[in-house]
Amino acid sequence: MNDRSPVFVGNWKMNKNASQTRSFVEAFLPLAAQLPPSVGIAIAPPFTALAAAAAALGSGNRVALAAQTMSEFAEGAYTGEIAASMLAEFNVAYVILGHSERRLYQHESDATIGAKVRAALAAEITPILAVGESLEVREAGNAVAHVLGQIRSATGDLSEEQAARMVLAYEPIWAIGTGKNCDRESAQEIARAVRAARKGFADIPILYGGSMKPENAAGYMEMPDIDGGLVGGASLDAGSFAALIAGAIAR
Ligand code: 13P
Numbered sequence: 170m171n172d173r174s175p176v177f178v179g180n181w182k183m184n185k186n187a188s189q190t191r192s193f194v195e196a197f198l199p200l201a202a203q204l205p206p207s208v209g210i211a212i213a214p215p216f217t218a219l220a221a222a223a224a225a226l227g228s229g230n231r232v233a234l235a236a237q238t239m240s241e242f243a244e245g246a247y248t249g250e251i252a253a254s255m256l257a258e259f260n261v262a263y264v265i266l267g268h269s270e271r272r273l274y275q276h277e278s279d280a281t282i283g284a285k286v287r288a289a290l291a292a293e294i295t296p297i298l299a300v301g302e303s304l305e306v307r308e309a310g311n312a313v314a315h316v317l318g319q320i321r322s323a324t325g326d327l328s329e330e331q332a333a334r335m336v337l338a339y340e341p342i343w344a345i346g347t348g349k350n351c352d353r354e355s356a357q358e359i360a361r362a363v364r365a366a367r368k369g370f371a372d373i374p375i376l377y378g379g380s381m382k383p384e385n386a387a388g389y390m391e392m393p394d395i396d397g398g399l400v401g402g403a404s405l406d407a408g409s410f411a412a413l414i415a416g417a418i419a420r
Contacts, residue, residue: 176209176374176397177414178235178297179404180265187221190214193407194225200411201231208418211235211263216251223259235263238271241284253292264289267323268299269342279322286323290331297336298323304343313362320366332369336376338399339363344379346401351379353388360394383409386417
């Protein structure tokens with residue numbers, strides 16, 4: 170079962186090879202050790218750096234590993250794909266599913282994302298389901314309906330117990346990598362709607378993502394339904410990611 174302790178996940182996207190990953194972990198572990206143990210921290214390197222990350226993180230579990238996606242299938246003729254069991258070999262604890270960049274560039278549908286969520290849960294890897302609207306959808310006043318639609322298609326057939334093992338991430342597409350973060354009241358409005366969206370979500374962590382930085386992270390954490398961050402650019406530097414987390418939880 171999840172609880173609503175803060176969680177920060179660094180989504181590195183297509184950045185850092187194995188040796189850069191090792192350097193990051195060496196710099197980051199001492200900084201992470203100074204953060205309160207109640208804060209969950211994970212990094213999501215590219216697949217090719219998972220082994221290096223797992224080795225550098227060692228047997229300590231202060232910083233968990235996340236994958237950026239995975240296949241909905243268990244094994245077989247799916248060229249280029251990675252199965253949940255392959256991630257489990259590296260003690261991957263989380264997998265980001267439905268990121269807008271995968272929906273856009275890899276044409277992942279809500280149905281496929283739903284199948285991935287079920288496969289992750291079956292493998293006991295916590296899915297971080299990413300949802301969010303485009304600027305066009307927001308300006309038309311349909312952001313909440315759009316996000317709820319994404320959640321319904323990806324989680325509609327899950328039991329309450331399965332849904333309670335998820336993490337949700339609200340990432341407005343127009344805020345990703347743009348430096349234009351979503352104002353915290355609008356992010357809270359969506360987070361509240363997400364929490365009410367279905368049985369099982371009452372106590373799951375809901376993360377905000379989209380230009381989260383050391384300067385703005387604390388503001389989101391003051392919102393009643395936001396429990397952490399899915400951080401892109403600001404997670405690539407060990408000092409900046411640690412400062413973001415420290416700032417977010419300092420109150
Ligand atoms: P940025 O923090 O770089 O805007 O990226 C957010 C994101 O997409 C995390 O998954």
